[in-house]
Amino acid sequence: MSNVAEELTPDTARQQLVEQLTAKGRLSRPEVAAAFLAVPRHEFAPAATNVQAAYADDVVVTKKNAAGETSSSISAPWLQAYMLETAQLRPGSRVLEIGSGGYNAALIAELVGPTGAVTSIDIDADVVTNARVALLRTGYSQVEVALADAEGGYPDNGPFDAIIVTVETADIPPAWTQQLAPGGLLVAPVRMRGNTRCLTLQNRGDHLAAIAAIQCGFVPMQGEGKTSVRRLPLRGKDIVLTVDDTTTQADGEALAAALELPRREVWPPVTATMDDGGAFESIHLWLACQPRFYGVLTVDRDRVADLLDPDNRFTCPCLLTATSFAHLTLRQPDRGTYQFGAHGFGPDAADLTAQLAELIVVWDQQHRHGPGPSITVHPAGAPLPTTDGLRLLVHRRHTTIAITWPGLAGNVEDMA
Numbered sequence: 218m219s220n221v222a223e224e225l226t227p228d229t230a231r232q233q234l235v236e237q238l239t240a241k242g243r244l245s246r247p248e249v250a251a252a253f254l255a256v257p258r259h260e261f262a263p264a265a266t267n268v269q270a271a272y273a274d275d276v277v278v279t280k281k282n283a284a285g286e287t288s289s290s291i292s293a294p295w296l297q298a299y300m301l302e303t304a305q306l307r308p309g310s311r312v313l314e315i316g317s318g319g320y321n322a323a324l325i326a327e328l329v330g331p332t333g334a335v336t337s338i339d340i341d342a343d344v345v346t347n348a349r350v351a352l353l354r355t356g357y358s359q360v361e362v363a364l365a366d367a368e369g370g371y372p373d374n375g376p377f378d379a380i381i382v383t384v385e386t387a388d389i390p391p392a393w394t395q396q397l398a399p400g401g402l403l404v405a406p407v408r409m410r411g412n413t414r415c416l417t418l419q420n421r422g423d424h425l426a427a428i429a430a431i432q433c434g435f436v437p438m439q440g441e442g443k444t445s446v447r448r449l450p451l452r453g454k455d456i457v458l459t460v461d462d463t464t465t466q467a468d469g470e471a472l473a474a475a476l477e478l479p480r481r482e483v484w485p486p487v488t489a490t491m492d493d494g495g496a497f498e499s500i501h502l503w504l505a506c507q508p509r510f511y512g513v514l515t516v517d518r519d520r521v522a523d524l525l526d527p528d529n530r531f532t533c534p535c536l537l538t539a540t541s542f543a544h545l546t547l548r549q550p551d552r553g554t555y556q557f558g559a560h561g562f563g564p565d566a567a568d569l570t571a572q573l574a575e576l577i578v579v580w581d582q583q584h585r586h587g588p589g590p591s592i593t594v595h596p597a598g599a600p601l602p603t604t605d606g607l608r609l610l611v612h613r614r615h616t617t618i619a620i621t622w623p624g625l626a627g628n629v630e631d632m633a
């Protein structure tokens with residue numbers, strides 16, 4: 218039998234990747250497509266990576282920490298394409314990439330050309346060395362790779378027309394805003410109550426405003442900006458509840474016991490198709506913004522088939538009480554059509570599933586088809602504009618992140 222991976226050449230694989238990204242609508246700017254065609258992604262992957270894996274629309278893991286968790290990777294091409302397009306890079310742009318590896322920096326170098334400048338920083342000396350070597354080998358010696366903590370940015374080479382952060386952050390350190398040139402864009406995957414969105418942020422003087430947001434995942438920030446979340450194992454590592462605020466009270470033992478009780482379910486008549494991708498990330502953020510105890514359930518789907526409907530392919534937002542929880546779920550009444558539902562466990566399951574079902578309906582009727590929430594970032598402690606919307610405030614060390622859904626009264630303070 219022929220081995221497809223062995224027969225595939227890097228040139229063909231690169232071409233196929235670009236065709237695939239274009240067909241999926243992930244590449245709309247020709248110069249970004251040209252950059253993907255020019256840079257040999259396999260040269261930045263570990264030596265053991267075969268061509269097929271190097272050019273799949275997926276993450277390539279490049280380093281794990283002592284606990285076996287991924288600490289560095291080449292991000293998925295669709296997400297790199299998104300970030301490069303949303304950052305509006307052009308010839309002559311000065312760019313800071315935070316979180317290195319070399320491949321993305323080479324793509325940036327293609328886009329900004331000989332009149333631009335690319336600086337890429339990483340906290341891990343191995344990553345810095347490997348990135349330098351790979352960039353030299355592939356002809357991108359103009360990229361400056363430096364060992365530095367994201368927290369301070371890289372003032373020596375600023376100001377930057379774009380700062381692209383390729384590591385998950387819970388906060389926006391002041392250095393990033395200070396090092397942004399007038400009119401520049403900050404693209405960063407920001408974790409807000411357990412939900413990470415790649416935000417494209419513009420400086421509006423006294424705050425930053427997101428002009429675009431997309432769901433994504435990145436390795437967590439190390440160094441000075443490292444933050445932690447509470448992880449409650451409800452059935453070993455197979456079912457874990459993550460809580461990313463200080464307000465939510467959750468008793469891991471009680472919730473684990475709740476799992477053993479019969480499951481409640483409610484299925485409101487609200488559906489979406491996979492083409493309606495924005496609906497899934499919209500409802501997740503909507504649920505995260507509620508003034509309630511909240512967490513995100515991660516489930517090993519192969520090992521815990523009894524908890525989830527087979528069509529539920531997402532992490533699950535959860536409403537909680539001290540002893541019970543209800544999580545968002547999905548089923549497929551017709552092929553390609555997904556219905557949102559609520560599964561509940563524990564003594565309060567009946568109430569919680571009914572409340573979750575009601576929130577699904579309110580989202581569908583009032584928010585799903587609108588402009589979506591506005592996301593703004595304000596210096597910590599600064600007065601915030603009043604709003605007549607439902608607003609979640611995520612309080613971090615340097616900033617307060619405000620997620621505001623228009624049209625509903627009520628401020629939700631101090632949720633994180």
Ligand SMILES: C[S@@+](CC[C@H](N)C(=O)[O-])C[C@H]1O[C@@H](n2cnc3c(N)ncnc32)[C@H](O)[C@@H]1O
Nearest residue numbers: 289316317318321339340366367383384439440
């Ligand atoms: C997803 S990888 C970067 C991928 C890279 N941009 C690429 O496309 O190939 C994230 C990187 O962020 C780095 N990192 C984590 N915390 C950091 C920090 N505080 N400062 C700088 N880099 C950090 C990690 O060492 C890791 O190499």
